[in-house]
Amino acid sequence: MNLFISHSSRNANYGNALVELLIGIGISADDIIFSSNDAFGIPIGQNIFNWLRTKISEKPYVLYLLSPEYYKSVACLNEMGAAWIIESSHTMIFTPNFDLRSYDFQNGALDPREIGFYINNENKLLAFIESLKTSFSITNNSVLINQKVKQFISVIKPFFQIETSLSKNASEVNEKQVSIANIEMQPIIKKETITNRIISVSPNRSRFYSDLINDKLKDEELLLAKYIIDTDKFKLGTGWQESNEISNIKAWEDVHELSNVLSNSYNGTIRRLDMKKLTEVSAFTSFGNPKEISFVDEFKHELLDPSDELNEKLKEVIEKHKRNESLDF
Structure with missing residues (x-):
């Protein structure tokens, strides 16, 4: 067994x-x-x-x-x-x-x-x-x-000591965010100022988050985020392992009846995330070539505990790329 x-x-x-x-x-x-x-x-x-x-x-x-x-x-x-x-x-x-x-x-x-x-x-x-x-x-x-x-x-003792510490810090950050959100401001500048102030008390936000807030993310980037969340994979194949990862993405697209936008643009999407400093090489071939990438901690945390803004964007992009007809299995 x-x-x-x-x-x-x-x-x-x-x-x-x-x-x-x-x-x-x-x-x-x-x-x-x-x-x-x-x-x-x-x-x-x-x-x-x-x-x-x-x-x-x-x-x-x-x-x-x-x-x-x-x-x-x-x-x-x-x-x-x-x-x-x-x-x-x-x-x-x-x-x-x-x-x-x-x-x-x-x-x-x-x-x-x-x-x-x-x-x-x-x-x-x-x-x-x-x-x-x-x-x-x-x-x-x-x-x-x-x-x-x-x-x-x-x-394992240090593991839950760290979790307790992180949970406490997260609570303190949330309290600061609520305090900032309650500050009375002029209606015209209220949204932008609150957003900037919240980011300022959360210095560990990634470029992905700022692009999300400013509506600069491409559909492929959002679809990749959804794929990572659904499959719980924070290490993806690249180089000679890229074809295996694309095969997994196609299977995920089939399960969710999505068009092949992500699988067709996987390489370019990974390169964009790399340019935004959201990825790092986590494994090499015997010849020293990258075969696997992982994501920086800030990006991981944003996907493990997605914000309301991210959840809303993910729903929109999934609906946008649904196939016209259902697949038979």
Whole structure:
């Protein structure tokens, strides 16, 4: 049986630590499917949607790494729905900042009455490992298991400390924005002045955001943003891997019944984002040529937590590029 870790790419740090724990207690690396790590992810040349569909249909043991980011990801919710339909064995694991009372969790595909556990709960982790023994080959060395669990807890501890700090900072920024928005101004200059003042208290905004506010984004750039949000992919193929990425984009366009605007202009769109300093090379070939790009942190955050302005623009561009007739599948 394979073990599939369904997660948001924004929680890849927790997922990587979890993979190391599972391997450390005896589970074969070949049995683990974890798309945020190339060693456990989608093979080169495979279509992401078809590959995941095949793996899920094989009824793997699913670990749902649930977080606020998970429920904001269309790709994650699709994975959850597919796995739920085939009734895979599964376990729910919650990141420390996840609220079990959230509407999305209480009304989602997974039964909120099932027992899950928070990822930083040492005793629950030990009980979880014991339960895996019915499906996987786990070491019987209890001392080793305890060591691996303690090591795991120490590795992930900084993750939620950083999340707490970022959440606090975000709240402070929101308070400043509300304060600025309430300042009384003359009607003629009110909109422009408020916008400029809000940007000034948010220095980490990307060029993408400023172009969005000033209505300077091309349709292809907005469609690429929607593709990234839907697929939860923040690393894209370039160079010799560009054709694979374009194939994935075409599959996404087919699913959403969109014209091929993005797939036909992918190379130019990536080059425009590069000129705006929104991308960076994240992997090279053995000859030193780029084969993968990732996005700068500011741009990632704007897509992971899209503003009302961005959501509105994405709706408009999707409607604009809908095909005239539906596709038959």
